[in-house]
Amino acid sequence: MTTEEKRQLELVTMKKIIHIYCRKKHSHCDGTLCDACNDVWQYAQQRINACPHMAHKTFCSTCKTHCYETTYRERIREIMRYGGPRLLFDSPMMLLRHMFIEWKEKHAQ
Numbered sequence: 509m510t511t512e513e514k515r516q517l518e519l520v521t522m523k524k525i526i527h528i529y530c531r532k533k534h535s536h537c538d539g540t541l542c543d544a545c546n547d548v549w550q551y552a553q554q555r556i557n558a559c560p561h562m563a564h565k566t567f568c569s570t571c572k573t574h575c576y577e578t579t580y581r582e583r584i585r586e587i588m589r590y591g592g593p594r595l596l597f598d599s600p601m602m603l604l605r606h607m608f609i610e611w612k613e614k615h616a617q
């Protein structure tokens with residue numbers, strides 16, 4: 509997989525997870541995001557697009573370089589924790605499963 513493909517995959521995955529989270533948690537059912545979730549999504553896109561480590565890592569949430577600012581990092585972590593398992597339930601792609609397992613191991617404490 510090329511760096512750009514990874515970046516695209518990360519964007520798509522993050523987008524799906526935020527949509528799942530917003531729909532379930534905020535009862536936002538029209539296919540868009542509420543203001544708070546949209547804010548996180550805009551921020552995540554910026555970070556993913558600017559990430560210099562894309563070539564040698566799997567997923568921003570597993571990255572040792574904490575380029576997400578603390579407040580956003582906490583929100584994104586909560587969204588991932590909630591939406592990650594539900595995304596896997598929706599799309600049994602092995603790659604996503606692999607990425608999530610890796611993420612879970614690093615955040616298991």
Ligand SMILES: [Zn+2]
Pocket residue numbers: 529530531534536541542543544545546
């Ligand atoms: Zn929301």
